[in-house]
Amino acid sequence: MSVLKVNICGVEFKNPVITASGTFGYGLEYARFIDISKLGGISVKGISYNEVRGNPMPRIMETTSGMLNAIGLQNVGVHKFLKEKLPLLRKYDTRVIVNFWGKTIEEYVQVAEILDNADIDMLEMNISCPNVKEGGIAFGSDPSMTAKVVSECRKAIRNKPLLVKLSPNVTDIKPFAKACEDSGADGISAINTLLGMAVNIHTRKPYISNVTGGLSGPAIKPVAVRMVHEVSKVVKIPIVGMGGIIRWEDAAEFFLVGASAVQVGTANFVDPELTLKIVDGLEKYAKSQGLSNISELTGKVDLSK
Amino acid sequence: MKGIILKNERLNDKYRLMEIESPEFAQTAKPGQFVMVKTGLQDYLADPLLRRPFGVVDVRGNTFRLLYMLVGKGTRLMTESPAGSVIEFSSSLGNGFKSVKNQNIALAAGGVGIAPLLWIAKLLKDDGCRVTLYFGGRNQEDIILADEFRPHIDKLIITTDDGSIGEKALVTAPFEKDAAGFDRVYACGPKRMLQAVSEICVKGGVPVDVSLDERMACGMGACLGCIIYVREGEETVQKRCCVEGPVFDGSKVVWESVCR
Numbered sequence: 001m002s003v004l005k006v007n008i009c010g011v012e013f014k015n016p017v018i019t020a021s022g023t024f025g026y027g028l029e030y031a032r033f034i035d036i037s038k039l040g041g042i043s044v045k046g047i048s049y050n051e052v053r054g055n056p057m058p059r060i061m062e063t064t065s066g067m068l069n070a071i072g073l074q075n076v077g078v079h080k081f082l083k084e085k086l087p088l089l090r091k092y093d094t095r096v097i098v099n100f101w102g103k104t105i106e107e108y109v110q111v112a113e114i115l116d117n118a119d120i121d122m123l124e125m126n127i128s129c130p131n132v133k134e135g136g137i138a139f140g141s142d143p144s145m146t147a148k149v150v151s152e153c154r155k156a157i158r159n160k161p162l163l164v165k166l167s168p169n170v171t172d173i174k175p176f177a178k179a180c181e182d183s184g185a186d187g188i189s190a191i192n193t194l195l196g197m198a199v200n201i202h203t204r205k206p207y208i209s210n211v212t213g214g215l216s217g218p219a220i221k222p223v224a225v226r227m228v229h230e231v232s233k234v235v236k237i238p239i240v241g242m243g244g245i246i247r248w249e250d251a252a253e254f255f256l257v258g259a260s261a262v263q264v265g266t267a268n269f270v271d272p273e274l275t276l277k278i279v280d281g282l283e284k285y286a287k288s289q290g291l292s293n294i295s296e297l298t299g300k301v302d303l304s305k
Numbered sequence: 306m307k308g309i310i311l312k313n314e315r316l317n318d319k320y321r322l323m324e325i326e327s328p329e330f331a332q333t334a335k336p337g338q339f340v341m342v343k344t345g346l347q348d349y350l351a352d353p354l355l356r357r358p359f360g361v362v363d364v365r366g367n368t369f370r371l372l373y374m375l376v377g378k379g380t381r382l383m384t385e386s387p388a389g390s391v392i393e394f395s396s397s398l399g400n401g402f403k404s405v406k407n408q409n410i411a412l413a414a415g416g417v418g419i420a421p422l423l424w425i426a427k428l429l430k431d432d433g434c435r436v437t438l439y440f441g442g443r444n445q446e447d448i449i450l451a452d453e454f455r456p457h458i459d460k461l462i463i464t465t466d467d468g469s470i471g472e473k474a475l476v477t478a479p480f481e482k483d484a485a486g487f488d489r490v491y492a493c494g495p496k497r498m499l500q501a502v503s504e505i506c507v508k509g510g511v512p513v514d515v516s517l518d519e520r521m522a523c524g525m526g527a528c529l530g531c532i533i534y535v536r537e538g539e540e541t542v543q544k545r546c547c548v549e550g551p552v553f554d555g556s557k558v559v560w561e562s563v564c565r
């Protein structure tokens with residue numbers, strides 16, 4: 001499968017298909033159903049310093065070709081993750097990316113320091129969750145705040161590459177991507193969920209207790225493709241593209257606009273085997289295009305008239 | 306997994322019964338478990354996007370059955386999947402009802418909540434239990450599969466809101482009168498009904514297992530969209546309805562958080 005082998009920020013992945021944070025639990029949930037060793041990598045559910053119980057129910061609602069979620073970054077906390085989840089996950093032959101967040105810059109740094117010394121392959125900093133008031137989005141919606149939190153974490157992280165995951169809930173994503181690169185990020189993940197809302201016309205109440213939620217799934221793909229394209233125009237560091245990928249063709253689109261790897265999120269709910277089908281599809285496609293490696297596709301969108 | 310739809314039978318305007326052939330599934334499923342289902346049309350359209358959870362009615366040879374109520378887009382597409390077409394589904398998910406021997410058992414069902422109770426009724430009866438089914442619905446249309454139950458139960462008590470069949474009452478009314486006499490109760494139906502049944506059981510000191518419905522995205526424990534709250538000692542803990550459930554000890558469920 002060398003045609004699919006990619007190197008992202010110095011880490012080699014057997015293929016460029018990674019499961020997106022929050023949609024694949026700690027990886028172990030799916031191990032019963034698919035061979036997770038066939039995945040390029042797994043980005044685990046966003047980890048914070050302390051355990052977080054998340055938002056009240058209901059937290060999810062299906063929308064047209066997508067879903068809204070307001071899970072609220074529920075997770076077991078970094079210590080329990082390292083003790084109870086990571087050793088089990090490491091038994092599989094796949095790259096482990098740990099998505100993390102904090103309520104304050106100090107907390108981001110605290111979690112980053114701990115993870116930097118853990119047996120993981122890469123960190124992914126989430127500054128873009130629309131479902132928690134503190135942290136997350138506050139750092140992802142002001143470029144100077146983004147620069148601050150990224151550079152503080154950068155100082156704390158010495159051993160691992162750092163991806164920063166951007167929010168699409170901004171008018172222009174480019175300054176955020178640039179701020180990340182300038183502050184020492186090794187790569188960009190884009191995009192997180194789009195802020196959305198759905199109302200039950202019979203009860204006149206929002207379907208989700210948090211009122212708004214993050215929109216994901218095929219419905220957001222065109223927005224995500226556009227944003228990855230924009231990001232690729234302003235940064236040189238690798239981009240991990242995501243948002244609505246459900247077939248290998250979707251993944252190929254992300255490569256063309258500048259992604260070096262992709263993450264697959266909501267599609268895992270639709271069919272736990274979809275990621276593996278995407279790996280197969282991409283391999284056949286790369287070969288049929290006469291590529292010696294899938295990375296030759298990165299940024300090759302033809303914009304000529 | 307994939308299976309072939311052998312039958313997709315219309316029971317009335319509200320309910321259908323689907324029989325699916327899949328030896329692999331039939332060998333592994335247990336009573337009270339559920340399955341996430343996606344039709345071929347859904348696969349093609351990407352709308353509706355997510356799979357839909359349904360309780361397993363029973364397994365016979367290489368086939369299993371689903372009883373489904375027409376609700377929205379997903380169940381509409383299920384009606385449009387004819388016999389002979391292929392349907393996709395997960396393996397059997399969740400924990401089921403535990404089987405017991407030689408006990409006096411009550412089953413309490415509300416509407417489509419009857420779906421996961423037929424199989425456990427058969428097993429209980431085969432294991433020497435005396436089984437009484439309390440079955441409530443809005444009207445006659447909701448009282449489905451009752452005839453299939455008859456060989457596997459000792460007593461059937463039907464209630465409807467409008468009295469179109471059985472007693473005009475909530476299912477909890479006749480159940481409450483007899484509750485203290487049972488060794489164990491299994492219930493599935495609307496959350497308010499399950500709450501009422503559980504409260505009656507707690508009062509009478511009868512163990513009660515309830516099968517809960519929560520909106521599910523993944524059905525396999527990853528998304529954390531299906532959280533319910535249960536008491537463990539002094540603490541209130543979170544459980545995923547899909548993995549730690551859908552069957553829970555009704556006396557432990559924090560009903561205020563579940564009935565919203």
Ligand SMILES: Cc1cc2nc3c(=O)[nH]c(=O)nc-3n(C[C@H](O)[C@H](O)[C@H](O)COP(=O)(O)OP(=O)(O)OC[C@H]3O[C@@H](n4cnc5c(N)ncnc54)[C@H](O)[C@@H]3O)c2cc1C
Pocket residue numbers: 061062339353355356357358359360361372373374375376377378379380381417420421517518519520521551
């Ligand atoms: C463990 C479990 C077992 C179930 N067993 C059965 C069964 O045997 N027979 C049956 O008829 N129904 C059952 N349900 C409910 C069934 O899943 C919903 O009626 C169905 O998903 C509705 O889909 P729809 O597309 O027609 O409706 P829509 O309203 O279009 O669905 C929109 C979204 O809401 C979800 N949803 C809607 N109603 C429910 C509900 N009551 N519970 C969970 N999610 C819901 C859907 O899955 C979907 O994601 C069960 C639910 C759960 C959680």
Ligand SMILES: Cc1cc2nc3c(=O)[nH]c(=O)nc-3n(C[C@H](O)[C@H](O)[C@H](O)COP(=O)(O)O)c2cc1C
Pocket residue numbers: 020021022023045046069071073099126129165191192193215216217218220242243244245263264265266267528
């Ligand atoms: C239920 C759910 C939970 C999520 N949790 C996280 C999270 O903890 N951290 C994070 O960075 N992104 C989280 N996301 C965002 C996804 O990782 C991904 O960026 C987004 O869903 C878009 O991709 P998709 O359309 O393929 O799902 C979550 C998404 C969903 C649907």
Ligand code: FES
Pocket residue numbers: 520521522523524525526527528529530531545546547548
């Ligand atoms: S439905 Fe996803 S965790 Fe239960």
